[in-house]
Amino acid sequence: MAKIIVVTSGKGGVGKTTSAAAIATGLALRGNKTIVIDFDVGLRNLDLIMGCERRVVYDLVNVIQGEATLNQATIRDKRTENLYILPASQTRDKDALTPEGVERILSELKEEFDFIICDSPAGIERGAQLAMYYADEAIVVTNPEVSSVRDSDRILGLLSSKTRRAEQGNDPVREHLLITRYNPERVDHGDMLNLDDITEILSIKLIGLIPESEAVLRASNQGVPVTHDNSSDAGQAYADTVSRLLGEEVTLRFHQAQKKGFLSRIFGGRR
Amino acid sequence: MSLNMDRENTAFTFKGGMLPMTVMELSSADPEEIRAQLVSKISQSPAFFQHTPVVLSVEKLDEPHLALERLCAVCRAHKLLPVAVRGGADGVKQSAWALGLGWFPPTEERARTVESVPAVVPAEPAVDIAVPGGGRVYRGTVRSGQQVSAPDGDLVVVGAVNAGAEILAAGSIHVYGPLRGRALAGIHGDTDVGVFCNELNAELLSISGNYKRLEDIDPALLGRAIQVYLNNDHLYIEAL
């Protein structure tokens, strides 16, 4: 039976889709049969980041409305075995997602997969609430800035009251904090919140810290999840995150400013 | 009779007040639909419907003509007391005034998206204990958008109250942790109550309607353990 993990944040543009793609890829690379679902109806871009936008025929809404089967709509990743994508619709109305439809799809997928990763839209409205409703675990993506932390706090409140687990009084959704776009130099300058401040306010367990990295931009432009770039800082940080998600103890990296060495001072750059 | 009004003889004074208020965000203008939903809500939480004052928010509605009078009648029939209307076109404002209701301008764009989901989400704590005397002990973090209240007594929070959260009590409020949100004590008018916390960063502190915003608080007190009390209608904050 699959574990359903929602990647959510409240605030937009913090790195949910990047993280959902990278984590799903990492889980699949480690041998877990994984599907990543785009819940961002109307603004789909998971397929772009996964590099499969040209292979989309049917989408989540088609399946919910009975116009296509799950098999027809799921796309098998070309690079990674065990990895599948269920894209969102670009054209449909957000209201096309219904709780019953989502539940039916998830329970069908649960039989077949080890992990179901749900990429939530921004905000705290219907779309975001549907993406989290059936979750077993949640990865709350937060940037080191006050507004992002505030919105994550709000999302954590919803996770504890507006999910099926909460409503039925089952074990609560397991919450993980994923800090992304962390720039230790700017944190040291006081331009950004530091790691300890964020974890203190949100008081949930840290599952990973992804540095601000050019590798992410490069990866998304190429349509290859950054996890494949295992020489990059962000690629390694996502791989660490996946290991922790699988229950391993991994020391935190990339949270301290690099002392610039002689060569990098001359040639610039950090990677 | 003298026209000279000395202080002894004033019939009233105006005061700034901050009262907790329920906003009823309408997503339908149909009084019958609203009636049906009210009926089912009442069976869930009858205690809520005791002449509770509400602000009818019509911001979300795109209807130039509202049956405002019928809407109010439906509310009153279910023991909700409309006191004002928020949002709507000029016609709505005029008919609100004609019905003896106040009118508030619509909230700004950002606040709107946040409020369209239940304005406040009751917090689901790890441990929540009702104590004798109507008080309440809440263990856990009170998060942005959540509200915890002790309508009949003191409220004790063992944990953080984050920015954007709101805690309310008829009696005193004790926070064993950082207080970053809004804390309103003495919500039924009790002036002898206090607010106590380990680490002050509150957005708002209020006792019996007398309040201070973060901006009004002496920065030297921020981050410290403090108590708040009322004396002669003046709110004092003091380090503990």
Ligand SMILES: Nc1ncnc2c1ncn2[C@@H]1O[C@H](COP(=O)(O)OP(=O)(O)OP(=O)(O)O)[C@@H](O)[C@H]1O
């Ligand atoms: N670690 C990182 N370093 C640098 N840029 C990043 C990083 N993570 C994300 N970004 C960039 O931030 C932007 C937003 O990322 P992404 O689309 O993943 O966010 P999102 O939370 O899914 O946004 P939305 O709320 O719109 O769905 C993208 O341009 C992405 O390349």
Ligand SMILES: [Mg+2]
């Ligand atoms: Mg996204």
